[in-house]
Amino acid sequence: MRFHTRKWVKPEDLNPNKTLFGGTLLAWIDEEAALYSIIQLESPHVVTKYISEINFMSSARQGDIVEIGIEVVKFGKSSLVLKCEVRNKMTHETIITVDNITMVNLDENGKPKPHGKTEIEFVKDRLAKG
Template sequence: MNFHTRKWIKPEDLNPNGTLFGGRLLEWIDEEAALYAIIQLENSRTVTKYMSEINFRSSAKEGDIIEIGIKPTKFGNSSLTLACEVRNKMTREVIITVDSIIMVSLGDDGKPVAHGKTEIEYVKNRLQDK
């Protein structure tokens, strides 16, 4: 699991219970998955098709720092399937897991298009090839 993004929990991120609002966390997860897939598939027209059951295991409170981890699990013809884990850096507890997020590469017409990728590529390796 690669943890690229950290978020600092601020008052506007809280629910009426004073803990991290689940909807805000899902927004961050969706954005992180999109960014990861766009970079991997080299297509800015990559969208979320599916998000599996989510499992809230703990929470975070104001002032906590969380980190979002993404791991690719499968390359399809036009899709990339990811897993996600979010953990609280302050308590070291896992906050949420998502087993499957399917991102789909779209063409100019808005329909799925083959991306031709079969494995993870790192930007530093792409730059060396050019």
């Protein structure tokens, strides 16, 4: 799994237990999944359709640095299915896992649109082609 983004846990990210609020973490995951999908599908019109069961395995505290990893599970006709792991950057302890995040490519009318992608592409390889 590739870890693309790091977040610093700040006071405004905490719940009453002084640990990272789950809703904040899920928002970070959703944003990361959207950015990853937009880049992979080369389309700005990608939305979250489904997020499977989540598994909180440990917590993060103020000052911790967490990193978000995304991996492609499969390419659908108009969708991209991802899995995610968030871990503590310093200890590599897993904070949360999400086995299935389904992102859907949309047309200008908000309907699913085939994206034509079948494998992971890296931007550096696209630039080398051009």
